[in-house]
């Protein structure tokens with residue numbers, strides 16, 4: 001029996017239980033979460049079909065996630081990370097809270113900080129991210145009703161189902177990278193599309209690139225990115241949710257980084273191509289069809305809360321990078337040199353800009369049309385995130401220099417005959433060879449090796465094409481006309497009349 005079957009929603013609406021008898025419901029504990037992934041999912045990695053609950057390339061990350069799920073139940077954290085569902089009475093994750101007032105929003109953000117802090121900002125798609133997209137879907141339901149009343153009730157029911165079952169979700173928005181100059185009319189395989197539809201559901205065919213966390217997720221939520229919303233053919237516009245174990249859905253993972261050890265040994269959240277070979281999606285899991293205008297409006301609406309939590313996670317990652325850079329400088333005694341403190345100060349400014357940005361965006365929270373409270377726009381932070389991140393890595397490489405390559409391994413450190421040489425030549429300024437090498441190897445993980453380079457790619461691209469993000473920020477900047485008027489005044493020698 002698949003996870004989806006064992007935890008399928010009852011036929012009733014959100015007021016009724018959405019769990020079958022015998023399932024615990026509410027926020028996962030680690031062991032329950034791991035067991036929930038033992039289903040018929042088709043996960044492929046390096047030419048092999050793998051069981052993520054038993055394969056050494058996947059179990060370390062699974063253990064990390066299980067630990068994060070367990071941590072929510074710790075006595076000192078439960079109040080900050082869980083709340084009582086008003087429908088089931090279960091303790092559910094605050095990631096799924098649909099906040100209606102300031103107090104609720106603050107509780108929600110405190111939970112996001114907890115998730116991100118617990119993983120040192122290393123897990124870009126901790127479950128907290130997609131849970132907040134489901135909150136966005138719920139909030140957008142009234143506009144979905146304009147297309148079809150069923151879509152609105154499906155979105156509402158799905159919110160309750162996901163919350164009560166603490167679903168871990170992945171999402172795949174982009175099209176496969178085949179030929180960006182062609183259109184789906186020329187090559188249908190360029191986009192995911194509906195190939196059959198009936199009263200009971202739709203059948204979808206195509207692929208999505210890329211879905212982070214996919215092998216560890218219960219379900220995938222499909223909705224369109226703004227880059228591909230305006231299709232000539234409405235069959236390419238489809239929003240839906242499907243279990244990872246859906247017949248016909250194959251998850252093609254990139255090579256596992258886990259074997260490299262270090263951070264990759266604990267935090268390889270994976271990225272995957274999702275291939276839909278005529279996957280049936282029941283109608284109660286379909287949220288939108290055909291209407292590209294509603295799809296593009298909805299994209300930003302669905303992401304309101306998740307983009308904020310994404311910035312919270314990013315903030316904690318930047319703090320980690322700052323901590324590492326500072327320790328590198330101390331380790332080799334360059335932490336008082338002016339050009340090094342200049343670099344460290346620059347990195348500190350990025351951390352502060354993001355912290356202040358988060359506070360300002362929170363202060364700009366506004367009620368939504370459906371009565372929830374949503375944060376202001378993250379667009380300005382999104383526009384610079386990739387650049388700050390790349391620069392932070394560059395700063396680490398600048399400070400660490402050759403030491404990022406030349407460090408003893410754990411094997412060297414444990415070899416008695418090497419110790420005198422290591423303790424003499426590979427120690428730092430007031431720092432043992434052991435501590436120094438661990439800090440430098442961590443820095444290399446973050447700023448030199450495959451794991452860190454993948455993170456940097458993620459920071460650059462995960463919010464969509466940064467050129468598009470920046471262009472839209474400029475196009476929609478509400479104060480632009482006044483900026484231009486001021487410039488004209490100055491050019492003409494006029495005084496300020498504002």
Ligand SMILES: Cc1cc2nc3c(=O)[nH]c(=O)nc-3n(C[C@H](O)[C@H](O)[C@H](O)COP(=O)(O)OP(=O)(O)OC[C@H]3O[C@@H](n4cnc5c(N)ncnc54)[C@H](O)[C@@H]3O)c2cc1C
Pocket residue numbers: 125171172173174175177180209210211212213225271454457458461462463464465467
């Ligand atoms: C590590 C990582 C994890 C990710 N995780 C997820 C995830 O979980 N879910 C998800 O949905 N997405 C995810 N993404 C995908 C991300 O959303 C895309 O990378 C992003 O939208 C850009 O699309 P693309 O990678 O296909 O690049 P492309 O669109 O193929 O772009 C390639 C290059 O061509 C340029 N280009 C493309 N089209 C145009 C155009 N029309 N005009 C001008 N220039 C153009 C781009 O600027 C870029 O330089 C992830 C990406 C990365 C790197």
